[in-house]
Amino acid sequence: MDAAGTDRPLRSGGAAGGATAEPKEPVSGPSRLSASLPGLLAGLAGIGTLAGLFATGQAGWPVAGALAAGGLALWSARRAGAAATALARSDAALRQATDELEGLRDRSRDFAAVSPGWFWETRFDHRYLSLSGGLATLLRCDPRTVFGDSLLDLGLLVADEATWAEYRADIEAGRPFRDLEVSFEGVDGRDLVLRLSAVPVRDADGRFRGYRGCGVDATAETLALVEARFMQAVVHDAIDSVSEGFVLFSADGQLLICNEQYRRAYPTIADMLTPGRSFAEILRAAAERGGYEGEGDIGAWVEQRLTRHLQHSAPVDGRLSDGRWYRISEHATGTGGVVKILMDITELKTREEELAGKTVRLKQTVGALRESELRYRQLVELAPYGIVIWDRTAIRFANGAAAAILGVAADGLEGRPLAGFLEDGGEEGEALAATLATAATAVNGEERRLECDALRPTGERRRLEVAASPAVYGGGPAVLLVLNDITDRRRVEGELQRAQKMEAVGRMAGGIAHEFNNMLTAIGGFARLAERNPADPDRVLTCVQEIAKASDRAAALTGQLLDFSHRRVTDEREVVAVAPLVRDLRVFLKPLLSAGIDVAILADDDRAHALVNPVTLNQALLNLALNGRDAMPHGGTLTIALTVESPDEPFFARHRGLKPGRYVAIRVSDQGPGVPAGIRDRIWEPFFTTKEPGKGTGLGLWMVYGTAQQSGGAVELEGEEGQGASFALYLPAVDPPASPAGLDPLYVAEGEGAVILLVDDEDSVRRYLRLVLEEAGCTVVEASDGQEALDRYDEAGGLFDAVVSDVSMPRMNGLELARELETRNQLLPILFLTGYASREMAAGLTAQDGRQIVMKPVAPERLLGALRDLLAV
Incomplete structure (x- = not known):
């Protein structure tokens, strides 16, 4: 077994234990020439075959035996003396060549074993001919599974198409290539990055026979490079996000990083603040471009400043040529570099100067303060709050x-x-x-x-x-x-919290849903009738009018819901059609009244209008109705009647502050026991109640009295004890607002229509508002949210006379839009439209002059009237 751990056949002529057999000397003499020619040729052919086996590494002991047999054949060939001698020499050369071949193969195997990559070979058609074992570890599969596949068709991906085109051209032309990086999905799903290099193989005639190449796994290196680039981007982004100027110099004074705030502080040398520039170059450029205001040699100043830079001196305050003050601090890094931090302290310096002036004035007022000490002591003693000093x-x-x-x-x-x-x-x-x-x-x-x-x-x-x-x-x-x-206040709050109005909201849900379904039925039905008969203008007009009535009724009901929950934004008085408001009370009262109480509402005079706050009026009528309910625990009829009348002289004698004229009178009557004569004068007092604890707050009639006073009217208790109670609320009648036949043009100059930026995320609402504005002669630019509105504003160069915007929108709401527009034009009028806004939000929306809020749904006249008010400011 060789060093690589693989079994190898013994070299030809070798013996066990590494010994080498000595070749026998050939027999010489005339008898050799008597060997037949066929025997000589047979021996030569056998040796040639054995030489081929040695060359391919397949020879072993059987081959050595065959070689000996061939030698004996030659020995018997009497005329092969010379040939035998040649064979002996060939045998020695063959053994030497085999040894060299084995050594070369061992070295190649050893190099392949320790190489971090693998080796591969393709045929002339680029199909893989061989792959080294190193690829098996990377791919986690047998490399032989890709034998026969083409180098160009293995699913390799190159991110840069132009680069791949160049490499492919080289491969198809049979040219060498280096460091081709490709992505490859392994059989286990891993994403790999491979780096390939290869040289072409040519035959003796120079024809391309394939490639021999090597490859390495560049996955970790690529991931590290991507991560390094990402971290570099993160660092640069973080540095650019800080408000202070930041610059980093290396140990040899080369600029490494500089953020935008630092460049803005030095606009004259911003082009010099780039990586690679030396601190000395930057200083000299600053001096030559006006940053040096001293006297003497600029070079000496540069050297002095460079020395201070290297010594990391304490922070220095300086004033630039544009008048701004900066505090410059320098800090050494662990690698010998220098970090410079630049902080704008212009405002601080200004305040210091102001403080110095204030100090002088303060000294002048100290005497006056001492003189007023006695007066302050008197104020403390007269304060309604307890004031204690405790050590x-x-x-x-x-x-x-x-x-x-x-x-x-x-x-x-x-x-x-x-x-x-x-x-x-x-x-x-x-x-x-x-x-x-x-x-x-x-x-x-x-x-x-x-x-x-x-x-x-x-x-x-x-x-x-x-x-x-x-x-x-x-x-x-x-x-x-x-x-x-706060003892009394907490008691009142506790009583108010025990009130059952919020529980009533849940009970009202069914009745409200019923009313809304009725209105939706009317709207949808008339819309479909108009759609089916578009050629009949009278029928279409009738349908449209009915749709408008149902829409107005829904809007009024929504407003009353907000009133009931104290969520309506405005507290201002307005001209209110009282009859629809009274009729809509039925929706709220149904779930609040017990089963034995019937409600009769008589409110047919639609000409009745009053200048009131609809929030407080709705609440006052509910309070009167609930008071009547409590007076009839065993059932009865609650009657709410509306009339327009001119009270007699005794009425005005009782209410001397009122002017004679027409009044809208709303009477709420019950069939209870009535109000005892002894307490009739006290029922309007706050917190006065005859109900059991927990059953009433004593604030209901007091609130009704306040509503009457605020509206310029009065409230009276009618009826006698034992005959039920009837409360009459009188409100000064006003003329209904005129219904214009058309919309008056909205001009900002002589014959020049206003340019309006219209913002709403609801397409149908936006289309309606646009038609109203265009009918009034306005030029309208639309946007579906605050961010798009900013883009339209900037594209138009801010040439808008006013903005009409919804409040609740995606991406950027109306309040955020207003704040952004304020940075561009503080005087731009803004009209907010909203279906609901809390009082806190309303306060934020109207905190600046030139802003108004109009509740949705908004009539054309209301929209244009509000815009005229804004544009007239």
Whole structure:
């Protein structure tokens, strides 16, 4: 067995144990010439055959025996003396050639065994002829499975088609090639990257006979390169994302990395801040381009600055030629390089200058502050909140309000421990006091806020809201406590929370769904009728009008839902058609009333309009209806009637602030016991109620009274005790808004229509709004979301007179769009359209001037009216 671990046949003429047999000398003499010619030729032919076997490595002991037999044949050939001598010499040469061949094969096998790649050979048609065993480990399969496959057709993939075309041309032309990298999917699903090189094999006539080549697994190297490039991109991205300027120099002063913020700080030498530039080159360029404002030799300045750069001196503040201030700090790296950090401190310097001026003014006001100290003490004493200074051991100061809250005399708090007034006055009080004490060391004056019980000496408990902040007393740390007695407020909130209105929302769901289905039936039905009869204009007009009515009814019902849940955005008064609002109360009342109560709504006068807040009006009517329900626990009829009337003189005598004229009167009547005469004057007071605890808040009629006052009207209790109660809500009647035959043009200049950027993610809504705006003479550019709107704005160069935008949109909502547009044009009017927006969102949308909110669905006149208001500002 050889060094490679494979069995090899023994060399011709060899003996066991490595011994070599000596060749016998041929017999000489005349008798040799008597051998027959056929015998000589036979011997020569046998030797030739054996030589061929030696050459292919297939000879062994049988071959040696055959060779001996051939020698005896020659010995018997009397005329073969000379031939025998030649055969002996050929035998020696053959053994030497065989040894060299075996050695060459051993070396080749050893080289192949230790090589990191493998070797392969193809025929003239590029089909694989042989593959070394190294490929088996990589492919995890027998390499012989690809014998006969073409080098060009093994599923190899090259990412760069142009590169593959060049390599393929070389292969098809039989030219040598190197480092061809290809992707290959192994039999186990792994993605491999192979690197191939080969040289052509030609015959004696120079004809191409195939390739001999080698290959290596470049998968790990390729993955490492990809990862390195990815990490380099990540590092560059991270450096570019910081707000400070950043630059890195190598140990020999060569620039390695520079972010965009650093380049922007030095615009005159931005072209020099590229990898490979030396720090000295950059300094000299800066000096030559105006960055050096000193006197003397520029070269000396460069050398001085270079020395400071190498010494990593402390941060230096400097002012550039454009007036900006920067703080430059340099830090050494572990490899001898230098990192420079550039921080813009222009604002800090400006504030320092402002602070210096303020310091002067502050000194001038100190005297005035001292003079006003007495006035501040008086304010503290008159404050409605308790104010206490506590040094964490005892109370050192307390105003009169604090003493009243804690139930002691005005001078009975100072010197007493705080814990005795908190919670149980014992361990719980101590624990709470320890919590408040942490405020003495709060960072940046941060407040500690909490709620707790205060224990009065009488045993009465009061609920307090306590704000604690750090203070100083007697030169040491202390705590400033502000005490707010919220006992009554918490009681009211508790009563309000016990109200059952939110439970009613769930019970209303069925009735609301029924109403909406009715409206959807009308909308869908009339739309289909109009679609079936497009040639009948009167029929189409009738259908369209009915669709509009159903749509308006749905919008009103949605608005009342928002009113009921206190979610409508606007609190402003508007002209309201009162009759539809009253009729829609039936939807809300059905689930709120018991089975024994019938509802009669008489509201047929659609001319009744009032200038009111629809939110508060809807809530006031619901309060009156629920009050009537509670008055009829055993059932009855609740009647809500609407009339337009002119009250008599006694009415105005009772309500002297009202002006004579027409009023919309809404009466809510029940068949209960009525209101006793002794409490008729008190029913409008807040928190007054005759109901059992937990059954009422005492705020319902008070809210109705407030709605009447805010609307310029009045509310009265009619009927006598024992005959049921009837509450009449009077609202000043106004004329209904005119219904224009068409839409007036929306001009921004003499005969020039407005250019509007329209943004809404709902296609149908966007088409409707566009038609309204175009009918008013506007030029409209559409966008389906905030991001697209920004693109359209930038493409048009910002040449828009106003923006009409939805609030809730994908990618970028209306508020985010407004903030982005504000950076481009702070005066751009923006009209927001929304089906719902919380009060917090509404406040954010209208925080800037030139913004309005209109609730969807929006009528054409409402849309154009709001835009006219914005463009007129």
